Amino acid sequence: MDTVKIVVLWSDLLIYLLAASLTLFFWNMRGNPITAARWRQVFGTRLGMATFVVLGAYIMIALLDSLHFRLALEEDPGQKSDQVYFDNQVVSVLDLALGDMATEHERTYSAPFALQSFEKVNMKNADGVSYRDFPRLEHAGAHLADPADRGSDLVLQSLIGLAKGGVLALIFVGMQWFFLRGSTLPWRAAWTTQAVIICFAAWLIHIGNLYHVLGTDQAGNDVLYKSIKGVRTGVLLGTLATLVMLPIAVSLGIAAGYFKGWVDDVVQYLYTTLSSIPGILLIAASVLLFQVYIDLNPEFFEIGLEKADARFIALCFILGVTSWATLCRLMRAETLKISQLEYVQAAHAFGVSHFRIITRHILPNVVHIILITFVLDFSALVLAEAVLSYIGVGIDPAMASWGNMINTARSELSREPAIWWTLSGAFFFMFSLVLSANLFSDLVRDAFDPRTGLEGAA
């Protein structure tokens, strides 16, 4: 009898498609000695190694969080034996790794590592007298005999968590060391970062199952869990929306700059029209339209998460389709410039076809612009998601996202005493993702931009 039912969301497919093409891309580049040398330059720096490992960790989390399934419910007494009912709640492999974090709900807000709720409630003592006090949390520190032991227990449990992490890191890094001993790349930096991340993750998981490391939100959900679940949304939204936008912007921009004439007129007309419509309005209208479609066609969606997922993908597409104007304008200007350069003229003189001129002479020379836009837009899109959640057209509240967390933090921060941990959780994960992406892209740009190479040679 089946015990699990695998659920494949569209976004799961897309994220694995992305990961596969990325792997293929890196595999392909092994064949090209020059590109390989440039990537070698990127990974030859300790910063490059470290930031790549951080990015890799994020991608890993996103991938693990994209293997969804539904567990079978236990048989009800009256149920036919051949009939299996599955839980409405979709879980992912990541949830298994995180343990009980997902299910340890409290009643409402609680501070990080707190044992008591953040708000007073009416309670009755043994004598039946009502009083108001902070109730004990249901799950945090439930294993403690005496709340006063919390300090020493935290230290002890931290050590256990770190020790677990240390062992894991040792095995993980040790295996790599065995295979990569002879390499000239600065693996030491990568291994250090890996060890730190593994230890930190092990500690988080171990402690996170005993306490609420980042407290709980209004509905009593663990904030750390929500932040980690937000990783997938953030990574996917950032990459998917940019990947939708890139081909439109690049192909239209280059076509406009290269062919000029009526092609240029049409493209310019398109993007001036697009950029004169307020972006938020356009996005809001499109998202609402799609939401209506989802609501009118419930038969397409078996479970709630599928609805949320459809809306999420729609949002990625809408963001991508509405935000290509800036990059397109850049591409057009740069192509106009490049197509006047002598090497393009020389290619014309050799009778090289338009397609080859665009792919071999123009595209590679605008790649650095694309790369920079990719990373800048990545962070901008993650932030845009927060703005959209604010006006209620962002990601479905059923889906964990940093934007939703930041949105709720708005009212939480205006309370006295302020509730700071929701924002901090989203901020920490978003910040480390965007920072390492920025640093890594700087290195990539330095390696691939011929002009920086020129300066280095001069």
Place this chain on the structure above:
Amino acid sequence: MSESAMSSVVDAEARVTKLAVSDLSVALTGSGAPILKEVGFHLRAGEVYALVGESGSGKSITSLAIMRLLPDALQVTGGDVQYGDRSLFALTEQEMQEYRGRRIAMIFQDALTSLNPVQRVGAQIEETLMRHTSLSGAEARKRVVQLFEEVGLPEPDKRLDFFPHQLSGGQQQRVMIAMALACEPEVLVADEPTTALDVTIQLQVLDLIRELAKKRDLGVLLITHDMGVVRNIAHRVGVMYQGEIIEEAEVDQFFHNPQEAYSQKLIDSLPDMTHYMHGTADDPLLEVKDLEVHFPIRRGVLQRIKGYTKAVDGISFSIGRGETLALVGESGSGKSTTGRAILNLEPATAGEIRFKGDAIQALKRREMLPYRKQIQVIFQSPFSSMNPRMTIGHILEEGMVSLGLQLTAAERSERVASLLSRVRLEPEFRHRYPHEFSGGQRQRIAIARALAVDPELIICDEPTSALDVSIRAEVLELLLDLQREFGVSYLFITHDLSIVPHLAHRLAVMQDGRIVEQGSAESVLTDPQHPYTRALLESVPRID
């Protein structure tokens, strides 16, 4: 001219030294790699001292060090600059500010980028005047008119209210000189002041500088790579090579009896106008008949065509097999457009271009392909003529692939190797990128690229004007060798008459889209008929 040079040299001996540079050393801040090594020279009042060298020899660094304007990456490690009895290096930054502009003025190569494009030229000079002197607004304006008259701007009171872009290149440079002279400096540092100008205008500006030096008793430090400029106006010469002054001499003595081999090489770059190429072929490879290329001028909201710029306005010429035709003219004369029209990169408005008898002027891309194999091109700039993201090997292979030469990958790579060695480069260079090469090497690669498809005609669009003189000679020599070896024909587009005798069998002089004179190189150069040809010829420096 040489007589007057001699007399002012004699004068100069008695004149006061204005600027004395002694043992000036400059090094890279980080690594300490030396850029200038104990450079020393004197600049006297009323004389033009030319600092000559190729790019990278340190001549511009010397001038910046004198002005204390070195970039942060460089620092002075030794030596001194004396102005009168004061050391410039001992001044405070505030005192130095007084010296700059007031006593030592500078003019640069590109006048247009040195002038503020949104301010009237008069106002720019008035501003300098009012900051450094006690003149009032009206007085300053009057003074600017005087200055403009002095530098030979026509209608100076009207030119005052022009914006920089409304002036021609030569006029812009004159405004720059007027600005430099505004505060009555005693020393003028001119960094390649005429390199960006057309030859005929170049001569006028040089004459002006020389005249001003004499009249105002200015000490002029002239920085240039052009031996012709030196020959025309300098009194004394210092040859810079790899950060050192290797030879210093009076100008006549220098040209007649150079001490160093390198100096001799520089002098040899001056044209030899006595030897000409002979023999013209009577079998025409390319015939151009009444070619016209017009560009529409569009105006108004609807972008209606309001007129045409006649870039090429009815020219005819022909090139025989194994022959070189030099197409000479100043910028804007339509010579490059002619080349582009022959390559079918620019549609011809009217006229006929026949290659081996076939009309090729209005062919579609596909129909043109067979001719592309036979007509190739070499461009001016060695820096933008190659895709920075392709290796040399790929650049050379591109033509073979796209023109469908039936070659296997192995044959192609063999061919790349042989092409590279044919232009005297190492076959191993094929894995490198263009930016790893010097200007001269890149130009050889560009030649190899053109040769890759075995063309019969190569259009050379100013292939040497971006190169240093000594490298220029090598590239020209290579082109000549290839002509002897393979019998290719060249259409050699250039603004520089001086290289023509050495290179071209025939010569066509172009002005404002028309060919004003053409014939064998020897007959045109020794007996020019058209006044424009004569004007061009006069601006070419010669060794007597």
